[in-house]
Amino acid sequence: xxxxxxxxxxxxxxxxxxxxGFGSIxxxxxxxxxxxRRSIVTAFSTAEQAAAASSANTEEKKGPIKNEQAYANLKMxxxxxxxxxxxxxxxxxxxxxxxxxxxDYGPLGAELKRNVxxxxxxxxxxxxxxxxxxxxxxxxxxxxxxSSGHLDGFSDPMVDCKETKLRYRADQLYxxxxxxEECGTSVGFVCVIEGNDEDMVKEATKQAKNLLKEKxxxxxxxxAFQFKDLTQVTEEEMAQIPSPxxxxxxxTMPRDFNLMFQTNVGAMxxxxxxxxxxxETAQGIFINYKNVLGSSRLKLPFGIAxxxxxxxxxxxxxxxxxxxxxxxxxxxxxxxxxGDEVWQPYHETWIKDARAFLEQVGLKEELMGYDVHEGxxxxxxxxxxxxxxxxxxxxxxxxxxxAARGDFDLKSHTEGSGKETKEKFIPHVxxxxxxxxxxxxxxICSAYAEDEVNGEKRNYLSFHPSIAPVKVxxxxxxxxxxxxVKAARELFETLNKRWNVQWDQTGAIGRRYRRADExxxxxxxxxDFETIEDDAGVTIRDRDSTEQVRIPMDEVVPYLSKMIxxx
Numbered sequence: 124x125x126x127x128x129x130x131x132x133x134x135x136x137x138x139x140x141x142x143x144g145f146g147s148i149x150x151x152x153x154x155x156x157x158x159x160r161r162s163i164v165t166a167f168s169t170a171e172q173a174a175a176a177s178s179a180n181t182e183e184k185k186g187p188i189k190n191e192q193a194y195a196n197l198k199m200x201x202x203x204x205x206x207x208x209x210x211x212x213x214x215x216x217x218x219x220x221x222x223x224x225x226x227d228y229g230p231l232g233a234e235l236k237r238n239v240x241x242x243x244x245x246x247x248x249x250x251x252x253x254x255x256x257x258x259x260x261x262x263x264x265x266x267x268x269x270s271s272g273h274l275d276g277f278s279d280p281m282v283d284c285k286e287t288k289l290r291y292r293a294d295q296l297y298x299x300x301x302x303x304e305e306c307g308t309s310v311g312f313v314c315v316i317e318g319n320d321e322d323m324v325k326e327a328t329k330q331a332k333n334l335l336k337e338k339x340x341x342x343x344x345x346x347a348f349q350f351k352d353l354t355q356v357t358e359e360e361m362a363q364i365p366s367p368x369x370x371x372x373x374x375t376m377p378r379d380f381n382l383m384f385q386t387n388v389g390a391m392x393x394x395x396x397x398x399x400x401x402x403e404t405a406q407g408i409f410i411n412y413k414n415v416l417g418s419s420r421l422k423l424p425f426g427i428a429x430x431x432x433x434x435x436x437x438x439x440x441x442x443x444x445x446x447x448x449x450x451x452x453x454x455x456x457x458x459x460x461x462g463d464e465v466w467q468p469y470h471e472t473w474i475k476d477a478r479a480f481l482e483q484v485g486l487k488e489e490l491m492g493y494d495v496h497e498g499x500x501x502x503x504x505x506x507x508x509x510x511x512x513x514x515x516x517x518x519x520x521x522x523x524x525x526a527a528r529g530d531f532d533l534k535s536h537t538e539g540s541g542k543e544t545k546e547k548f549i550p551h552v553x554x555x556x557x558x559x560x561x562x563x564x565x566x567i568c569s570a571y572a573e574d575e576v577n578g579e580k581r582n583y584l585s586f587h588p589s590i591a592p593v594k595v596x597x598x599x600x601x602x603x604x605x606x607x608v609k610a611a612r613e614l615f616e617t618l619n620k621r622w623n624v625q626w627d628q629t630g631a632i633g634r635r636y637r638r639a640d641e642x643x644x645x646x647x648x649x650x651d652f653e654t655i656e657d658d659a660g661v662t663i664r665d666r667d668s669t670e671q672v673r674i675p676m677d678e679v680v681p682y683l684s685k686m687i688x689x690x
Contacts, residue, residue: 467527
C-alpha cells in the first residue's frame with residue numbers, strides 16, 4: 124500500500140479479491156490527515172468481510188458441468204487410492220506388509236459401513252411388523268455345519284501351478300483355443316483371469332500374439348476367442364493351457380478346496396475341540412428358529428434378520444473388498460407356508476423390495492441388473508434364485524441374491540438335532556442376502572463423480588445423505604473473528620448431537636468445499652459476517668449442484684433433517 128502524506132487529504136481505492144479469484148469488492152474512502160490510520164484499519168476490516176463473503180457466495184457462479192464418461196473411465200486403482208488417502212479403507216496389517224484378503228475400515232469407512240447397516244436394519248426390520256432381528260455367535264456347535272452340508276460340500280474348485288506354487292480358483296480362470304482364421308486349426312491355448320470383457324480380450328490378444336510368434340505364425344488372423352472356465356476343460360486340454368504364473372502348461376486339474384476356517388475350542392488340541400468360524404450368517408438364524416418362534420408372537424409368514432461377520436478361506440481374494448476372507452453379511456430368512464404355488468409371489472416381492480432398498484441408499488439404477496439362475500446354476504436345494512448385479516469397474520458381478528431355498532435348511536437341522544418345530548409342517552424360506560462390504564464398494568463406485576465448476580475440475584463422492592459418512596460440514600468464514608467462530612461453534616455442537624458433523628476452519632472457503640466434496644459431505648453450512656451482524660442466518664451449500672441457500676438459524680435443523688432423514 125502507498126505511504127499516505129500526513130499533510131494532504133487523499134482518496135484511496137482498496138480492492139480485495141476473493142480467495143479463489145472470483146469477483147472483487149472495491150471501497151472508495153476519503154480520509155483526512157488526522158484520521159488516516161483509523162480509516163485505513165476500518166477499510167481493511169470492512170473489505171475483509173465483504174471479500175470473504177464474496178468468496179463464499181460467488182465460489183461457484185455457474186452450475187457444474189458433469190463428466191458423463193467419468194464412470195466408464197474409472198479404474199479400481201483410483202477407488203483403492205481414494206479409499207486409503209481419505210481414511211475410508213486400509214489394507215490390514217499394512218505396517219507388516221499387509222495380509223491378503225483382510226481390510227481395515229478407517230474413520231470415514233467405519234461411519235459409512237455403520238450407516239449402511241443401519242439403513243438395512245431400519246428398512247427391513249424396524250419398518251416392518253413381520254421381521255425381527257437376532258445376533259448369533261460366530262462359532263456354532265460343529266454339528267451345525269455337518270447338518271447344513273458345509274463340511275462336505277462348502278468348497279471351491281482349485282487349481283495349482285506346479286512351477287510357481289500359486290493357487291487359483293478354477294472357475295475364475297478362463298481359457299480359449301487360438302484358432303487360425305484361414306484353416307480353423309488350433310495352435311494352442313490362452314488363459315486369463317476373470318475380469319471385464321475388454322480386459323480379458325486385451326490380455327488374451329497379447330498372449331495369442333506371443334503364441335503365434337512362437338509357432339512361426341506371426342501376423343496370422345485368428346478367430347474370436349471362445350472362453351470357458353477351467354472347471355469345464357478336459358485333461359487333454361489342460362495339458363496345453365498356460366498357467367498365469369509360469370506362462371507354461373503347469374496347472375493341475377481342478378479339485379475341491381473347503382472354504383471354512385478351522386479353529387480349536389478349549390484347552391485340548393485334538394479332534395474333539397475342532398470348531399469352525401461361520402462361513403455365513405444364515406445358519407445362525409435357522410438354528411434359532413424354534414427359540415424365536417417360542418419367544419415371540421410371530422406367525423407365518425415372518426422373517427428373521429441378522430447382520431454379522433462371516434469368514435471364508437478364499438483361494439484368491441481379489442478386487443479389493445469385493446472378495447475377502449473376513450466380511451459382513453446382511454441376511455433375512457423369510458419363512459412362508461410350503462407349497463409350489465406359494466413361494467413365487469413372495470420371491471417376486473422380495474426381489475422388488477431388495478431392488479428398491481438398493482436404489483434408496485443411492486445406487487444408480489443404470490448400473491444394476493438381474494441374473495436369473497437356472498438349471499445347473501441353482502443350488503441343489505433351491506427352487507429359484509435371482510441375483511441383483513452391479514457394474515463394478517472390474518465388470519458386472521453379483522451384489523445381492525434373493526433365493527427360494529425350500530425347506531432344506533430347517534429340515535436338515537430338525538433331522539440333525541432331533542428337535543421338532545411347533546408347526547405340523549416345515550416352513551419354506553425366501554432368503555435375501557447382501558454383503559455389507561460389497562454394498563459399501565458399490566456405493567463408493569456409484570457415488571464417484573467428476574465435473575467442472577467455473578473451469579476447475581472437481582472429483583467428489585455423491586453419496587445419498589442418509590448413508591454419507593459425514594452429513595454436514597460447518598465452516599466459519601474466517602477463523603480470526605471471535606463472534607463469528609463462536610456462532611459457528613454453537614451451531615456445530617447443536618448439529619453434532621444429531622448427526623456426524625465435521626468442523627473445518629482452515630484454508631480458503633473454496634478449498635474447504637472441495638475437501639468436503641471429495642469425501643461425500645452432502646451439505647456445507649457457512650457462518651459469515653451477515654450471520655452475526657445482520658442476523659441473516661447461514662448459507663447451506665448443496666454438494667452436487669453447488670447451489671447455496673440462506674436459511675435462518677432456527678430453521679437450519681428442520682431443513683437439514685428433511686434433506687438428510689426425509690422428515
